[in-house]
Amino acid sequence: MSNLSYQILPNPDDNTHEVRLFVDGIDWIEAGHLGLDPPDLVRELTREHRNHLTIGRCGCGVLGCDDLVVDVQRKLYSVEWSCLNRKSAVFDAEHFDSFVATLVKDNSWEPVGRTVERHLNEIFAGRKTGDGYAFDWSSTRVEPNVMTLSVTKNGHQKLLQFSWDGETVASALSRGQQFLQKQFND
Ligand SMILES: [Zn+2]
Numbered sequence: 001m002s003n004l005s006y007q008i009l010p011n012p013d014d015n016t017h018e019v020r021l022f023v024d025g026i027d028w029i030e031a032g033h034l035g036l037d038p039p040d041l042v043r044e045l046t047r048e049h050r051n052h053l054t055i056g057r058c059g060c061g062v063l064g065c066d067d068l069v070v071d072v073q074r075k076l077y078s079v080e081w082s083c084l085n086r087k088s089a090v091f092d093a094e095h096f097d098s099f100v101a102t103l104v105k106d107n108s109w110e111p112v113g114r115t116v117e118r119h120l121n122e123i124f125a126g127r128k129t130g131d132g133y134a135f136d137w138s139s140t141r142v143e144p145n146v147m148t149l150s151v152t153k154n155g156h157q158k159l160l161q162f163s164w165d166g167e168t169v170a171s172a173l174s175r176g177q178q179f180l181q182k183q184f185n186d
Helices: 038-046 093-105 112-124 169-183
Strands: 004-011 016-023 033-035 052-058 068-074 078-082 089-092 134-143 146-153 156-163
Touching (some): 004 093, 016 038, 038 052, 038 093, 089 093, 112 134, 112 146, 112 169, 134 156, 156 169
Antiparallel strands (some): 033 052, 052 068, 068 078, 078 089, 134 146, 146 156
């Protein structure tokens, strides 16, 4: 059985991070592809019915451009990954599950802006603005010291913004709570 491990690196080109995946110590994603941003990979690894798993994205950074996808075969005691031009990898199912659990809990890579996004995404999840727009995502990476929230209604997107100090989670969360009460009162 193979060993699966990861390393999370910043990708300054598009202001994301990437998760490199190592099978028995060898980079399984290989040069030319970027790893997924950590929350994207977590979403891939934790969704139901995952016969295919996107583990890498095009070197340009865009998901859906030239994804690296593996076929996943889950059996009682093993998880097998196979894809073109690579030797299949077989993991012990318990080892694989604990790998996923560790990655899901790992926030150690986050700059403060990403920690803020994670908290705000939880706070705003499922909420709607007074005029019926549903929350999609938050980003500290659009403008410095500005929190950007995407909301949509019938396919129409709006971006809402509020300021924060750019440095502390506490500042962002208290500004976020005020914003929530004022704007998301549906
Ligand atoms: Zn591309």
